[in-house]
Amino acid sequence: MVQSKVHVPAEPGTHRVAGREESEPALIEVANVTAGYENRREHTRLIALRDVSLQVRPGEFLAIVGPSGCGKTTFINLVAGFVKPIKGTVRVRGREVTGPGADRAMVFQDYALLPWRTVERNIHFAMENRRGHVPKAQREVRVARALDLVGLTGFEKSYPHELSGGMRQRVGIARALVTEPEILLMDEPFGAVDAMTREAMQAELEKIIVNTRQTVVFITHSIDEAVLLADRIVLISKRPGVIREVIDVDLPRPRFDEQGDVKRSARFGEIRGHLWSLLADEALGAKRESGS
């Protein structure tokens, strides 16, 4: 495995968010994982990730970036329990992941809402399919709280087709939050919304996780989004994916304010520039290999 940790020196006065110190035991532990997909018809196997090891601390916001097809979704699906490793182990709180569980919830890029259900019924749906019965009164309270967190109070009776893309994605986030999972897995959640909505949703997500203190694994194709949201950024190189670099983002929080100070800071520019050059290098490497 190629795993280096670049040291982009920290600015004096910046600090880590409480509860995210290096010494804390890992919440998610991915150890020497190789994962891929069988093609039964052709008796072949595609290796998507090779010998990946990574630990995520409780309350940490981890962003995953890398070229298309490098295995980002495969990584998140391993943690979700949708994909099983060929080699290695994935553990959450020390217990091996053998399938999906109530401690993890996924937010998908395409919202994955049920069109025939109202907003509140879509959110209830997440609790209907969980082991461990939540009493009805408590379910109502949880739905109201999740809607409040994503700023959708008042839209309980609306149907998905009556909402904008950004609002639909907020329903997707509320549906993940309502089960009160320890870990939020987000696969390019803002990829389908316009730039303005995306910024607003990034700010909202930061507020939510400050409130809930959830651990987040977040896939994005946007360098700015990764730097704005993450405590650490993992760069996966082209297939078969290996971890090329892990970057600490030591920008102070909250990172979203009316003046947009963080985005204008020299430190933001430094980290962004570093990530850009790594990704450009990946893209050039892929071009060289394909001979174009």
Ligand SMILES: Nc1ncnc2c1ncn2[C@@H]1O[C@H](COP(=O)(O)OP(=O)(O)OP(=O)(O)O)[C@@H](O)[C@H]1O
């Ligand atoms: N269900 C599947 N069956 C077969 N191959 C798959 C399957 N899912 C993914 N792959 C392959 O595994 C590799 C990694 O895919 P993955 O979706 O994890 O990449 P990604 O980094 O998330 O890509 P993107 O950024 O384009 O979403 C790709 O070559 C893809 O074609």
